Amino acid sequence: MSDSAIRPRKEFGKTIAADITHRLREEIIACGLAPGEPLRFDVLRERFGASFTTLREALTALAAEGLVDAQEQRGFRVAPVSRQDLVEVTDARVLIEVELIRRSIERGDDDWEIAVISTLHRLKRIEQRDPEHPLRDPEWKIAHRQFHQALVSACGSATLLAIRAELFDRAERYRHLSANFRPRPRDKAGEHQAIMQAAISRNADLAVQLIEAHIRSTSDNVTKYAGHLLDAE
Amino acid sequence: MSDSAIRPRKEFGKTIAADITHRLREEIIACGLAPGEPLRFDVLRERFGASFTTLREALTALAAEGLVDAQEQRGFRVAPVSRQDLVEVTDARVLIEVELIRRSIERGDDDWEIAVISTLHRLKRIEQRDPEHPLRDPEWKIAHRQFHQALVSACGSATLLAIRAELFDRAERYRHLSANFRPRPRDKAGEHQAIMQAAISRNADLAVQLIEAHIRSTSDNVTKYAGHLLDAE
DNA sequence: ATCGGTATGATTTTCGAAAATATGGTCTGG
DNA sequence: CCAGACCATATTTTCGAAAATCATACCGAT
Incomplete structure (x- = not known):
């Protein structure tokens, strides 16, 4: 057989x-x-x-x-989508991600630094290959998810990481929703690079500020380019 | 039939x-x-x-x-229990509950105040009836849950409320775990009363401080009286 | 005695039929 | 023409048997 x-x-x-x-x-x-x-x-x-x-x-x-x-x-x-839900997911993500970044920067060891640097490196490699439609590339999605996961991975709380993962998935759905209507991706590569540098240099306040801006601008982009889809429901 | x-x-x-x-x-x-x-x-x-x-x-x-x-x-x-899990649940609860209390105090209307006051009143009534073993009384458990639920109910985020509810359940299991070993309940009635007053008088900083102390002392009590149960696993 | 393989019993996991419930249309009386 | 009862159909929900998988004990060879 x-x-x-x-x-x-x-x-x-x-x-x-x-x-x-x-x-x-x-x-x-x-x-x-x-x-x-x-x-x-x-x-x-x-x-x-x-x-x-x-x-x-x-x-x-x-x-x-x-x-x-x-x-x-x-x-x-x-699950239906709505402006209200998007706002809730975004706010919850900021609350939790900010806390986890702080804890990771506080506790992260060599392995954490390596994970952050290497996942970002892989992400940039994939972006160079096809810079136009990153969300349509399954590899980019995985690499992007893994970079953000690596950033918070040293926080020490499996409980909060699980909650964070669920919120990340719900937010990613909104990104996909707006992907078809977005004219061209903004400079995510630069944002990711800056977040990585702030994290590795243990500048918690800066990292937190960049992460919050990153999350909120993503959400704002959804409202801007897919707002019409959020009202129909 | x-x-x-x-x-x-x-x-x-x-x-x-x-x-x-x-x-x-x-x-x-x-x-x-x-x-x-x-x-x-x-x-x-x-x-x-x-x-x-x-x-x-x-x-x-x-x-x-x-x-x-x-x-x-x-x-x-x-799900097994452990010191690590208890710490994670406690920290996550503090992070989220503190945020939700702030938002509720900010946004709560008359109905919210009425809900907070009436659920506390019911809780105290039940406590007077049988002050010794509150956790063994299903009615007390429900009333206690409803009081804490009422406190955060005006936060405006169903998403965070759902996460809070899960963490509350997981924490309540630890309370039950230690209930049989605890000599006598501490002055929860007084703590609840103080939290209610801080909330209704819109003193957010005080309410946050009291809630955090309330959550952490509950957790400490579990470690103190049921610590032996957390190592076996 | 130890290791690797294998048969056996216990337990979980999956399936499609059968029961329960919702949906939508038709008919009737007012 | 409308409201409500009723039936027929579509869909979900539940069940227990059957298949798949795991745990254990046993056996034989080294």
Whole structure:
């Protein structure tokens, strides 16, 4: 029996449910499934090749993360977007990210510095390759996520890191929402570089200031270029 | 056909899964299910009268809340407790609760004041009735939760309130853990009264200071009287 | 005695059928 | 023409059997 004949069903987690959760999450973040769109089991069953109950488990998990909206007895839908929600996510991110940056700068060791520098380096490499549409490049998305993750990774609180990760995902969905309408990306490379330098040189106040501006300007860009999408809901 | 013959299966949510999620959550918080204890489906099936998949959905939701630990392919267990986790939960609570109190004091209207005053009044009534073992009284637990909820309810961020609620639950489990070893409750009534007065008089700095002390002293009490339970894990 | 493999029992995970519930349209009486 | 009851259909929710996976004990070879 050759292995190649067996189609691997679990690319990510060990269980199918965890795998589907991951794939659904990515698709919702990338707006492949539109905000507010009903998630019907027949459709999902065909698209993801899993049974009712397995899909249900995945949707329940994503509902707890705030990416899916569970309407009891009336199924699930992709979590809607709104100006209010964007403001809440942005404010919460600032509150938590600022705290975690401070703690990481306070506690970060050599490994932390290396992680910050190397993830930024990888990010810049990818940006040089295709500077026009970074959000459409899956590799850029991963590298961008990993750089910001590295910045706060030395904070010492798994609890706050988990909360931060959920908020990051919810914010990334808004970035995707506006990506198609944004004329050209602003100078993110420079911002990331400045944040890295402030962090490595242990200048906490500056790093905090740059991170807050980074988060808020991203949010402002969404309002500016995708504001019309936030009212329809 | 008489209604009395039908046993109501859904006391809380509309779906059985939501109901089981709620009951399991309460039981884990009250330490009726011990930290680290394996959650085997056979046992849960008998205890809660639901099928594998329904239980699985409930456990998945609680895993996302941090009350259950999902070990892929090896089932679920009640989330373990540890000094580290207690410190993380406490710090995260302080960070968020402080922010929400400030916002509520800033934004709270008449209804907010009424909610704060009336929930405190109810709490004190219940305390007078049985001042010895408040945590064993389900009514006190509910009233206590509602008072603290009322304090932050005017903050304007459903996102942060949801995060706060999860952290509150995780902290309450630690309180239950130490309840059996604590000699006598400290003067919580006085602390709550002072917090209420600071909030209603819009003294944000004082309210923040009192809330932080309240949260940290609760946590310290757990370490003091249930520290031995935190090392075993 | 130790290691590696393997059979066995226990447990979790997944599936699709069946039950429960919601939705939408039709009919009837006012 | 409208409101409300009723039926038919679409969809979700729940169930227990079946498949997959893990843990353990046993065995034989080195």
